[in-house]
Amino acid sequence: MKTKNTAAVSSQQFEEMELIKKSRNGDTAAFSELVAPYSKRIYNIGLKMLNNREDAADMAQDVLLKIFRNLNRFRGDAAFSTWVYRISVNTCRDILRSSYRQHERLFTDFGEENEQPEYEVADYSALPEQLYEDRESNAYLLALIRGLTPKYRIVMVLREVSGLSYQEIADAVNISVGTVKSRLNRARAAMREKALADAEHNPQLARLINCQ
Amino acid sequence: MKCEDIRRHFSEYIDLEAPEEIASAIEEHVAACGECRRELEAFRKFNAAIASVGEEELPFDFAVTLQANLEEEKKKGRSRSRSKSRPWLRALAACACLMLVLGVFSLGSSLFGLSMGASAAQDAAASAPMAYAMNGSMKRMDMAVTEDAAPMEEYIIAEEEAPMGDNGFYDEAEVAEVEMEADIDAAEGGSLKRSAGESTVKRKIIKNYSLSLRVEDFDAAYKRISELASEYGGYVVSGNTSDYEGSIVRDGWLSIRVDAERADEVIDHIAELGTIEHNSFSSNDVTSDYYDTQTRLEQYRAQEERLLELYQRAETIEDLISLESEMTRVIAEIESMEGTLRYYDQLTTLSLIDVNLYTPSTYTQTVEPTGWAGFWENVKSGFLRGINNTLDSIASIFIFFVRILPTLILLAAIAMLLLFFFRRGRRGRKEKLPKKEQE
Numbered sequence A: 001m002k003t004k005n006t007a008a009v010s011s012q013q014f015e016e017m018e019l020i021k022k023s024r025n026g027d028t029a030a031f032s033e034l035v036a037p038y039s040k041r042i043y044n045i046g047l048k049m050l051n052n053r054e055d056a057a058d059m060a061q062d063v064l065l066k067i068f069r070n071l072n073r074f075r076g077d078a079a080f081s082t083w084v085y086r087i088s089v090n091t092c093r094d095i096l097r098s099s100y101r102q103h104e105r106l107f108t109d110f111g112e113e114n115e116q117p118e119y120e121v122a123d124y125s126a127l128p129e130q131l132y133e134d135r136e137s138n139a140y141l142l143a144l145i146r147g148l149t150p151k152y153r154i155v156m157v158l159r160e161v162s163g164l165s166y167q168e169i170a171d172a173v174n175i176s177v178g179t180v181k182s183r184l185n186r187a188r189a190a191m192r193e194k195a196l197a198d199a200e201h202n203p204q205l206a207r208l209i210n211c212q
Numbered sequence B: 001m002k003c004e005d006i007r008r009h010f011s012e013y014i015d016l017e018a019p020e021e022i023a024s025a026i027e028e029h030v031a032a033c034g035e036c037r038r039e040l041e042a043f044r045k046f047n048a049a050i051a052s053v054g055e056e057e058l059p060f061d062f063a064v065t066l067q068a069n070l071e072e073e074k075k076k077g078r079s080r081s082r083s084k085s086r087p088w089l090r091a092l093a094a095c096a097c098l099m100l101v102l103g104v105f106s107l108g109s110s111l112f113g114l115s116m117g118a119s120a121a122q123d124a125a126a127s128a129p130m131a132y133a134m135n136g137s138m139k140r141m142d143m144a145v146t147e148d149a150a151p152m153e154e155y156i157i158a159e160e161e162a163p164m165g166d167n168g169f170y171d172e173a174e175v176a177e178v179e180m181e182a183d184i185d186a187a188e189g190g191s192l193k194r195s196a197g198e199s200t201v202k203r204k205i206i207k208n209y210s211l212s213l214r215v216e217d218f219d220a221a222y223k224r225i226s227e228l229a230s231e232y233g234g235y236v237v238s239g240n241t242s243d244y245e246g247s248i249v250r251d252g253w254l255s256i257r258v259d260a261e262r263a264d265e266v267i268d269h270i271a272e273l274g275t276i277e278h279n280s281f282s283s284n285d286v287t288s289d290y291y292d293t294q295t296r297l298e299q300y301r302a303q304e305e306r307l308l309e310l311y312q313r314a315e316t317i318e319d320l321i322s323l324e325s326e327m328t329r330v331i332a333e334i335e336s337m338e339g340t341l342r343y344y345d346q347l348t349t350l351s352l353i354d355v356n357l358y359t360p361s362t363y364t365q366t367v368e369p370t371g372w373a374g375f376w377e378n379v380k381s382g383f384l385r386g387i388n389n390t391l392d393s394i395a396s397i398f399i400f401f402v403r404i405l406p407t408l409i410l411l412a413a414i415a416m417l418l419l420f421f422f423r424r425g426r427r428g429r430k431e432k433l434p435k436k437e438q439e
């Protein structure tokens, strides 16, 4: 069972390398096949990091183009997926940076370890309070994620939405595994605190996050 | 271990990323401590909820757009590779640009900034990211100086989370190139278009109110607010009262929805029932999200029609099957978007009023004692910050002088050269003049 598994993985990697070779020669069909498993994921990272679908779609296109343009530089000494996530994270950061610049708003830096995560959108009171359908609880939870400052949001998204391991997140964001750990811990604590406060007036939400 | 220490590791534990000894410590503790066991359960459930947000499908035109972008990129790439055949030219051009920027920057700071000292150095640093990147080891110190300057924030990020590179994906020069390309792209395309003309559409705003109301007759007030909901075109969302046995304390809350246009009237009526002790209002503008969804919905409906057409003309079973599955997906998307729009319509036409109700005896004010501990904490951190700021200022003055030193030398050299030529020129003319007179 185990051997079969590894064989499957390596054949997948082999296929990936073949597609990369073809893509380098300008084969756009091969490239589409190469990035197909990642497109949706990239788009969804954008969707949670940025605030609307249009920006997320632009961001995903941008990332894929960067990958296409720079395939020659991919040396294969790390997983292709790691490289893809890295470019996605960087592109998101650039977009956030420039949009914050436009709006002349302070951008909480990605650094400082010993500060509590703050919500850049401190006002959550306009969030949907009626959670009688899945869609609405989804909107609420999405707003909770988007309420985190970018440096916490990115680890949260890569973990809970994309399902990356701590090591993969560390490689993508270029921080240590320990930092990933502490940021996730803080982000969760902050989101939960907010949700618990909201749940006091909202039995449906309370049921959703189990605090009754 | 204490409960607190155990709970601090829940996050990594549920991710299966906790070291073995921590994982077993948690399991041991949780087996014995009921409170932590429940906390762990709740924590798990909360994160399951977050994870349930899940992924959304790609926009239906994503693949087509990608193909178009790739073809265009291929064309661009060809012209780019031609210019790449002379890499030294690129390097030279980059060097020249850098020199120019550096020159202008330091000239500017030495012309305008000399008298202003450190503060000018800060401003200059903030306005010249290029020069910034060049400073290598000095970067850290500058960073501390400019911490408070708003425009600097973005460079702090840039430094902390270094660009892709560093660990063997690219080398430094390549990173610079990628970033330059990215900048060019941003300048050319404006990849983030803001939807224009929003002012012509009806704004969609969700307005919510929250009140704390002290009343004498709890039951009457509760009943009256419920009635108000239906009188003003809405309904009771939810409510809750708590009766503690054997006590006269009554408190509870009630959420109602009423016609958004007349919410103010309802609040006036509620105010008549007792004393409003706390009152807050919030609004959330969902206009762009709303019309975003509407546009997407239209696109999907068009897509559905096209698919139907194709379906009627399909010949092979394979085509039929693939069309069917695509149609199922499109229809599901359409339904979900219609739901979203309905939901927004409801939220924007009916405002939510949250009323927290209580009888006077429950109203107690709590004053939290902060004590001397908090005071000394403030004094201590204030003092340390003061020391830091002083050190930073000294560092920045030093850096400032180091930075303008080359410019000063250059200016001095130019001045000396000018002086030299000026003198020679004068002497030359003097020598020539008499000659002419002699002729």
Ligand SMILES: [Zn+2]
Binding pocket: B002, B003, B006, B029, B033, B034, B035, B036, B037
């Ligand atoms: Zn315990």
